[in-house]
Every structure is written in structure tokens, then in C-alpha cells.
Amino acid sequence: MxxxxxxxxxxxxxxxxxxxxxxxxxxxxxxxxxxxxxxxxxxxxxxxxxxxxxxxxxxxxxxxxxxxxxxxxxxxxxxxxxxxxxxxxxxxxxxxxxxxxxxxxxxxxxxxxxxxxxxxxxxxxxxxxxxxxxxxxxxxxxxxxxxxxxxxxxxxxxxxxxxxxxxxxxxxxxxxxxxxxxxxxxxxxxxxxxxxxxxxxxxxxxxxxxxxxxxxxxxxxxxxxxxxxxxxLPLPRPRHAPPTRRTIFLVLRDQDGRLLLERCPPSGVWGGLWCFPKGPPEGGDAAAWCSARFHCKVVDTHPLPEQRHTFSHYRLHAELCLLRVVPHAVVAADSGSLWLRPELPPPVGLAAAVRRALPAILKRGTACAAPLSSGFARAKTRTT
Ligand code: SF4
Structure with a gap:
């Protein structure tokens, strides 16, 4: 040949x-x-x-x-x-x-x-x-x-x-x-x-x-x-425009300024890294979704700058919603989630979505006027 x-x-x-x-x-x-x-x-x-x-x-x-x-x-x-x-x-x-x-x-x-x-x-x-x-x-x-x-x-x-x-x-x-x-x-x-x-x-x-x-x-x-x-030479591979996926990341921030992260599934582009939880499908109510999933009271919400990420096989457009929350129950009781102190060096690998969002989050300060709930299970959360 x-x-x-x-x-x-x-x-x-x-x-x-x-x-x-x-x-x-x-x-x-x-x-x-x-x-x-x-x-x-x-x-x-x-x-x-x-x-x-x-x-x-x-x-x-x-x-x-x-x-x-x-x-x-x-x-x-x-x-x-x-x-x-x-x-x-x-x-x-x-x-x-x-x-x-x-x-x-x-x-x-x-x-x-x-x-x-x-x-x-x-x-x-x-x-x-x-x-x-x-x-x-x-x-x-x-x-x-x-x-x-x-x-x-x-x-x-x-x-x-x-x-x-x-x-x-x-x-x-x-x-x-x-x-x-x-x-x-x-x-x-x-x-x-x-x-x-x-x-x-x-x-x-x-x-x-x-x-x-x-x-x-x-x-x-x-x-x-x-x-x-x-x-x-070498001849290039035929190019196909990669598909675009959309997602909403929920940036939960508690009264101590900590951020809730979840471990990404091992097979994805950020496999094994830690990222914000995903929110509702497009058009859904982020605060209602967050309350229901994490059993917490949402004090207020604030949009963060949108992000675009390009991977070899798709593009990701991500909306980020910052939610100040008061957890009423255990929200990070297993090894799949943790609370991160954003002002300290991270002890785990962070997904690019988190690293890119941190400056905007830190800029907003840590103040939270919400009172602590009596059901706040501090002892069981994993803090980093
Ligand atoms: S090997 Fe590459 S750099 Fe060297 S002559 Fe050929 S094309 Fe030019």
C-alpha cells in the first residue's frame, strides 16, 4: 500500500x-x-x-x-x-x-x-x-x-x-x-x-x-x-466541532466561609478531583434544588462569572451560582464531599472550575449574617 x-x-x-x-x-x-x-x-x-x-x-x-x-x-x-x-x-x-x-x-x-x-x-x-x-x-x-x-x-x-x-x-x-x-x-x-x-x-x-x-x-x-x-505533514485528523454541554455549579458557602465540594467520578475529565456540586437542569431553581438536596437554608444567592472549558471531546459552558447557606443537617458526612477553606492552600486536587472561581469568591468576602441553626452538624462535617 x-x-x-x-x-x-x-x-x-x-x-x-x-x-x-x-x-x-x-x-x-x-x-x-x-x-x-x-x-x-x-x-x-x-x-x-x-x-x-x-x-x-x-x-x-x-x-x-x-x-x-x-x-x-x-x-x-x-x-x-x-x-x-x-x-x-x-x-x-x-x-x-x-x-x-x-x-x-x-x-x-x-x-x-x-x-x-x-x-x-x-x-x-x-x-x-x-x-x-x-x-x-x-x-x-x-x-x-x-x-x-x-x-x-x-x-x-x-x-x-x-x-x-x-x-x-x-x-x-x-x-x-x-x-x-x-x-x-x-x-x-x-x-x-x-x-x-x-x-x-x-x-x-x-x-x-x-x-x-x-x-x-x-x-x-x-x-x-x-x-x-x-x-x-503529518496529515491532520479530520476535525469535527466538539459538542457543547451546559451545566450549573452550586457554590455552597457556609457561615464560616467554607465551600462545599464533591469528588468527581473517576472516569470524567476531572476524574478524582474536587468540584462544586452540580445544580438543577438549565432553567431550574438553584436555591430550591440546593435546599432539597443538601437540607440547608439558603440565605441568599449571587451569580458568579460564567465559565467556558474546552476538552478534547466537548466544550463545557458552566453557570455558577453562589449560595450562602446554613446547613440543617449533615451535608458532608461521607468521603465523597468536603468543606474547603478557600483562603488556605487546598489539600486535594481542585477541578479547573473551582480554581477559576476562587478569586471571585474570595473577593466577595466571608461575611454571613445568618444565625446558626440548632441542627447544624459541625462535628460530622469534614473540614479542610
Ligand atoms: S526533518 Fe523536518 S526540519 Fe528536517 S528537513 Fe525534514 S521537514 Fe525540515
């Missing part, structure tokens, strides 16, 4: 072309490779793994402070395995794609149980851990153990699509070919330098919209550059 006017999707890579690719890349990497990121210092399987997971869908400069905080708090697999999920998510807050953090945590526990906290050196065993795909496993084996393993992240994909002029649309056939090429190119020696350099080239020279071919060590051999179509 051939990609339209591009390279056949099954042709072997001629040995001379493979050698030239590796040789030029290594020579460039010696001089221009990036060496200053914290995960490039003291490379251990654990540090490589955490950084690779953080770097999925996130730029390196954004990852740096998160990585440093994470390493200070969880310097190794055992420390991570011992932590609570809340603490892991708290340190991940702001990085997005929270399933990554939950998988990291689950994998750390499995590594402790099955491997005594050490990383296996075999691909199949790494692939059994949640959240570790072929590329992340390749990074651990290649960058930490210097084994001839393969990485295929977004940067590497882009370089290979352009270098080999792969014009096939995104899909299984292209994916298969990219893995074949990536595996065929990995050298026996200098795996660490090769792997790191390939990723660096994609991140700094062969960039998505403005590849700097004049600086590229592969420029004489790159088929896309020869055809002048480097900016068109």
Missing part, C-alpha cells in the same frame, strides 16, 4: 538511508541536544517514566515545575505508592488529563507489589502497567536502561512522516508503518543520545507549523523538504 505520492507503507528502509539518518542525528545531538531539563539529570527509570507521562500532551517548559514538585514529594516508586490519590492529584492540578496521574499512582502500587518497587527491563512487563503504552515503555527502556527500544511520541512521528514523506491519513496503516520505521532506525549503541536527539529535533527544529529546515541535520535527505511539502 502506498500513501498518495508518498513512501510505500511497507517498503524496507535501505541500510544506507538508515545509517545516514542515525549518523547525522547523533552528530547533531552531540552539539545541539537539550540537556538541561531536570529529568535529563540523574536518569532513573522512575524519573524517565514520570517525565514521559507528564510530557504527553504538555510542553516541556510547562512540565518543569510540576516535575520538580513531584520529585521533591515523591522521590521514588515507593513514596508514590504510599501516597493517597488525593495527594497525587493535588500535585497534578493544572497539568490536565488527570487519568495520567491516577494511572501513575496505580502503576506505582503495582510496581511495589509485583516488582519490589523496581522497573522491569522487559517491554511486555512494562506494558502490563496502567497508562504505560509502547512509547512510554520504550522511553524507560531506551533512556534509563540504554536498551535498543523505540519511542514514538508526537515529535518523532512528525519527523518520520516528513523525512519519509508519509502522506497516508492518520489511522492504523500509518501507525503500523511509523512503528516499523522507528524500530528499524534505532541503533544498537548510543540509544540514549539517539532517542533524546530525535525528540529534541522534533521539539526544536522540525516543529509543527514552522520547521526550520535550514538548521536540520536531515535536510539533504528529507523527502518532504525536497518536495517542499513539509508543513503539510
Amino acid at each position: 502506498a500513501g498518495a505520492s508518498g513512501e510505500a507503507l511497507s517498503a524496507p528502509v535501505p541500510a544506507a538511508r538508515r545509517r545516514a539518518f542515525v549518523h547525522r542525528l547523533l552528530r547533531w545531538g552531540h552539539v545541539h541536544g537539550r540537556r538541561d531539563f531536570p529529568w535529563q539529570q540523574r536518569r532513573t527509570p522512575y524519573r524517565v517514566w514520570v517525565s514521559e507521562v507528564m510530557l504527553q500532551q504538555t510542553r516541556a517548559v510547562v512540565v518543569v515545575p510540576y516535575f520538580q514538585r513531584f520529585m521533591r514529594r515523591f522521590p521514588g516508586v515507593i513514596a508514590l505508592a504510599r501516597a493517597s490519590e488525593d495527594e497525587v492529584l493535588r500535585l497534578w492540578t493544572g497539568l490536565g488529563y488527570y487519568g495520567r496521574a491516577r494511572n501513575l499512582h496505580r502503576s506505582a502500587r503495582l510496581l511495589r507489589e509485583r516488582h519490589g518497587g523496581r522497573f522491569p527491563r522487559r517491554l511486555e512487563e512494562l506494558l502490563r502497567l496502567p497508562g504505560i503504552g509502547r512509547s512510554t515503555a520504550g522511553a524507560v527502556l531506551g533512556l534509563a536502561y540504554n536498551l535498543p527500544a523505540t519511542i514514538l511520541d508526537g515529535n518523532v512521528r512528525r519527523v518520520l512522516c516528513r523525512y519519509f514523506l508519509l502522506r497516508a491519513p492518520p489511522g492504523a496503516a500509518l501507525e503500523r508503518r511509523l512503528w516499523e520505521l522507528a524500530e528499524a532506525l534505532v541503533p544498537e549503541r548510543d540509544v540514549v543520545l539517539y532517542t533524546q536527539t530525535l525528540m529534541d529535533l522534533g521539539a526544536t527544529v522540525c516543529t509543527p507549523t514552522s520547521p526550520d529546515c535550514a538548521r536540520c541535520p536531515l535536510k539533504e535527505l528529507c523527502l518532504a523538504r525536497r518536495r517542499g511539502c513539509q508543513r503539510e
Whole structure:
């Protein structure tokens, strides 16, 4: 099968072309490779793994402070395995794609149980851990153990699509070919330098919209550059406008200024994080809904600025209604809800809706003139 006017999707890579690719890349990497990121210092399987997971869908400069905080708090697999999920998510807050953090945590526990906290050196065993795909496993084996393993992240994909002029649309056939090429190119020696350099080239020279071919060590051999179509590759996925969902968040604030939060279901976009409770369907009466659901008296209500959030598969338009309440009964008696003191550093991971709303909430002050109800069950609420 051939990609339209591009390279056949099954042709072997001629040995001379493979050698030239590796040789030029290594020579460039010696001089221009990036060496200053914290995960490039003291490379251990654990540090490589955490950084690779953080770097999925996130730029390196954004990852740096998160990585440093994470390493200070969880310097190794055992420390991570011992932590609570809340603490892991708290340190991940702001990085997005929270399933990554939950998988990291689950994998750390499995590594402790099955491997005594050490990383296996075999691909199949790494692939059994949640959240570790072929590329992340390749990074651990290649960058930490210097084994001839393969990485295929977004940067590497882009370089290979352009270098080999792969014009096939995104899909299984292209994916298969990219893995074949990536595996065929990995050298026996200098795996660490090769792997790191390939990723660096994609991140700094062969960039998505403005590849700097004049600086590229592969420029004489790159088929896309020869055809002048480097900016068109890789072909994009067909875009569909994501649907918009609407919701109302109830920002319950008690007489002490605390906010009621609930833990989000594990599978959603804010899975495991803490967010405001959802209110009635659009057009419903937020105060009546709140009284009925939380058995509290609503003293007054106030709208907060509307929020818009964009996720990979939908957009969320959220109205927020601040309600000063006097709880008459237990409203946070189980582990699925808590009262948050908004003026203190949060002890749990907060959904973006909460983080974004906090400045407006704090600006309104904490005063509440409502009298305490005799039924207010302070002792049973969980306060943070
Ligand atoms: S020559 Fe240009 S398009 Fe080809 S790999 Fe280098 S930067 Fe990318």
C-alpha cells in the first residue's frame, strides 16, 4: 500500500538511508541536544517514566515545575505508592488529563507489589502497567536502561512522516508503518543520545507549523523538504466541532466561609478531583434544588462569572451560582464531599472550575449574617 505520492507503507528502509539518518542525528545531538531539563539529570527509570507521562500532551517548559514538585514529594516508586490519590492529584492540578496521574499512582502500587518497587527491563512487563503504552515503555527502556527500544511520541512521528514523506491519513496503516520505521532506525549503541536527539529535533527544529529546515541535520535527505511539502505533514485528523454541554455549579458557602465540594467520578475529565456540586437542569431553581438536596437554608444567592472549558471531546459552558447557606443537617458526612477553606492552600486536587472561581469568591468576602441553626452538624462535617 502506498500513501498518495508518498513512501510505500511497507517498503524496507535501505541500510544506507538508515545509517545516514542515525549518523547525522547523533552528530547533531552531540552539539545541539537539550540537556538541561531536570529529568535529563540523574536518569532513573522512575524519573524517565514520570517525565514521559507528564510530557504527553504538555510542553516541556510547562512540565518543569510540576516535575520538580513531584520529585521533591515523591522521590521514588515507593513514596508514590504510599501516597493517597488525593495527594497525587493535588500535585497534578493544572497539568490536565488527570487519568495520567491516577494511572501513575496505580502503576506505582503495582510496581511495589509485583516488582519490589523496581522497573522491569522487559517491554511486555512494562506494558502490563496502567497508562504505560509502547512509547512510554520504550522511553524507560531506551533512556534509563540504554536498551535498543523505540519511542514514538508526537515529535518523532512528525519527523518520520516528513523525512519519509508519509502522506497516508492518520489511522492504523500509518501507525503500523511509523512503528516499523522507528524500530528499524534505532541503533544498537548510543540509544540514549539517539532517542533524546530525535525528540529534541522534533521539539526544536522540525516543529509543527514552522520547521526550520535550514538548521536540520536531515535536510539533504528529507523527502518532504525536497518536495517542499513539509508543513503539510503529518496529515491532520479530520476535525469535527466538539459538542457543547451546559451545566450549573452550586457554590455552597457556609457561615464560616467554607465551600462545599464533591469528588468527581473517576472516569470524567476531572476524574478524582474536587468540584462544586452540580445544580438543577438549565432553567431550574438553584436555591430550591440546593435546599432539597443538601437540607440547608439558603440565605441568599449571587451569580458568579460564567465559565467556558474546552476538552478534547466537548466544550463545557458552566453557570455558577453562589449560595450562602446554613446547613440543617449533615451535608458532608461521607468521603465523597468536603468543606474547603478557600483562603488556605487546598489539600486535594481542585477541578479547573473551582480554581477559576476562587478569586471571585474570595473577593466577595466571608461575611454571613445568618444565625446558626440548632441542627447544624459541625462535628460530622469534614473540614479542610
Ligand atoms: S528537513 Fe525540515 S521537514 Fe525534514 S526533518 Fe528536517 S526540519 Fe523536518
